[in-house]
Amino acid sequence: MSIFGSCLILSFAAVGAAIGDAMVGKQTIEGMTRQPEAKNSLLINMIIMVGLIESMPIIGAVIAILLIFANPFLK
Amino acid sequence: MEHGGGHDVGAHKIGVFLGMTFHLDTLFMTWITMALVALFVIGCTRRLALVPGVAQNIVEMVLEPIMSQIEGVMGKKGERVAPIILTIFLFVLFSNYIGLIPQMVSPTADINTTAGLALMVILLVHIFGVMDSGTKYLKHFFTPHPLFVLLHILENCTRPLTMAFRLFGNIISHEILFMIMMILAPFLAPIGVLFLGLFIGTIQAAIFTILSITYIAGAFLDENH
Numbered sequence: 001m002s003i004f005g006s007c008l009i010l011s012f013a014a015v016g017a018a019i020g021d022a023m024v025g026k027q028t029i030e031g032m033t034r035q036p037e038a039k040n041s042l043l044i045n046m047i048i049m050v051g052l053i054e055s056m057p058i059i060g061a062v063i064a065i066l067l068i069f070a071n072p073f074l075k
Numbered sequence: 076m077e078h079g080g081g082h083d084v085g086a087h088k089i090g091v092f093l094g095m096t097f098h099l100d101t102l103f104m105t106w107i108t109m110a111l112v113a114l115f116v117i118g119c120t121r122r123l124a125l126v127p128g129v130a131q132n133i134v135e136m137v138l139e140p141i142m143s144q145i146e147g148v149m150g151k152k153g154e155r156v157a158p159i160i161l162t163i164f165l166f167v168l169f170s171n172y173i174g175l176i177p178q179m180v181s182p183t184a185d186i187n188t189t190a191g192l193a194l195m196v197i198l199l200v201h202i203f204g205v206m207d208s209g210t211k212y213l214k215h216f217f218t219p220h221p222l223f224v225l226l227h228i229l230e231n232c233t234r235p236l237t238m239a240f241r242l243f244g245n246i247i248s249h250e251i252l253f254m255i256m257m258i259l260a261p262f263l264a265p266i267g268v269l270f271l272g273l274f275i276g277t278i279q280a281a282i283f284t285i286l287s288i289t290y291i292a293g294a295f296l297d298e299n300h
Binding site for chain 1: 281
């Protein structure tokens with residue numbers, strides 16, 4: 001049962017991460033097309049933003065891994 | 076699969092001392108990381124010259140972006156904060172990298188290390204706030220309206236939690252990915268996973284540092300904050 005729950009957690013986490021990163025990437029590339037001189041600054045900010053956005057899905061992944069390997073509800 | 080001394084990912088060598096449990100492999104790797112950071116910085120700052128040689132160039136490459144971020148966010152008060160921020164960055168960076176070596180495990184792959192670092196940063200925020208502004212810092216939690224203190228309490232609980240879990244989650248998920256790649260395709264495919272580990276390690280160290288700088292800068296109650 002917790003395996004089922006863990007699968008659901010990981011799937012939604014992956015979808016959330018993908019959608020969030022895609023939104024940031026879209027705006028970054030649009031900004032780079034409008035002003036190619038800002039490419040380096042936009043790229044660095046995008047990398048930082050992706051790291052922050054992916055923190056919530058990764059926290060979800062940690063909970064899912066906890067449910068599989070070190071389940072606190074099973075003795 | 077031999078990793079971290081022959082354990083599964085997430086299992087630690089336990090030692091008990093005076094009734095307290097210690098993760099001996101994390102402790103040992105933390106000491107090794109501390110020694111590496113100290114040797115790296117001391118070794119690269121011998122013979123400082125105006126035109127830097129190779130070693131000094133590497134250290135300056137690490138220091139320069141962090142110092143410019145500190146100056147940009149905090150201004151002149153950043154000089155007191157810079158050493159601890161740089162130490163945090165170098166420690167997290169070396170911890171993330173050392174897990175990529177075959178028989179070693181990252182200290183940051185243990186929730187205790189990352190939770191300790193996150194709690195230290197939050198304590199630093201309050202210590203710098205009180206050192207800088209005194210009772211005005213304690214009063215600022217209740218402006219503009221006394222109910223804002225609930226928001227501040229929530230903020231102080233959420234920030235260390237997300238900082239600790241973000242760093243821990245990134246590093247432990249990379250370790251698991253590496254272990255699975257080694258089971259599936261043992262010879263050349265894991266090299267790509269190691270490169271991903273370098274990338275993720277650098278980014279997470281940078282994010283931890285930037286967030287620390289931002290939180291500490293929020294404790295200096297400047298008017299343009």
